[in-house]
Amino acid sequence: MGDESVLGGQTEAMKAVVYAGYGETPTLAEVAEPLCEADGVVIAVRATGVCRSDWHAWNGHDPVPLPHTPGHELAGVIAEVGADVTRWQVGDRVTVPFVCGCGVCEYCVAGDAQVCPDQTQPGFTGPGPSPSGSRSARRT
Numbered sequence: 001m002g003d004e005s006v007l008g009g010q011t012e013a014m015k016a017v018v019y020a021g022y023g024e025t026p027t028l029a030e031v032a033e034p035l036c037e038a039d040g041v042v043i044a045v046r047a048t049g050v051c052r053s054d055w056h057a058w059n060g061h062d063p064v065p066l067p068h069t070p071g072h073e074l075a076g077v078i079a080e081v082g083a084d085v086t087r088w089q090v091g092d093r094v095t096v097p098f099v100c101g102c103g104v105c106e107y108c109v110a111g112d113a114q115v116c117p118d119q120t121q122p123g124f125t126g127p128g129p130s131p132s133g134s135r136s137a138r139r140t
């Protein structure tokens, strides 16, 4: 895919595995680096997996935004912290749950983020992580 930026509107690029359509062969492409939102962090991904859930998304059984970077099982280090983040700092080693609650609704406050109506899922509601030290934006 050359140096074409396929995700987001930021100017800096990084490498990520991307597929353009369901069932199409994934390629290594240049994508825009994620922006760090005020209530989020950017994770420098050090390892990620791709599992059968990602296979279902790739086949269109679980619709995802296209083009898409698969994966939701990641570990890495926080590379950037948003201005409103108080509990995390650059250098913290982290992973991310499959279901990421909003953190502020009644379900999240009660500890039930798995039923948050505003939940996100890395690799499904947005791009997943990529290997080789790429970055992934996450809300805290």
Ligand SMILES: [Zn+2]
Binding pocket: 050, 051, 052, 053, 054, 072, 073
């Ligand atoms: Zn999985």
Ligand SMILES: [Zn+2]
Binding pocket: 101, 102, 103, 104, 105, 106, 107, 108, 109, 113, 116, 117, 118, 119
């Ligand atoms: Zn919530």
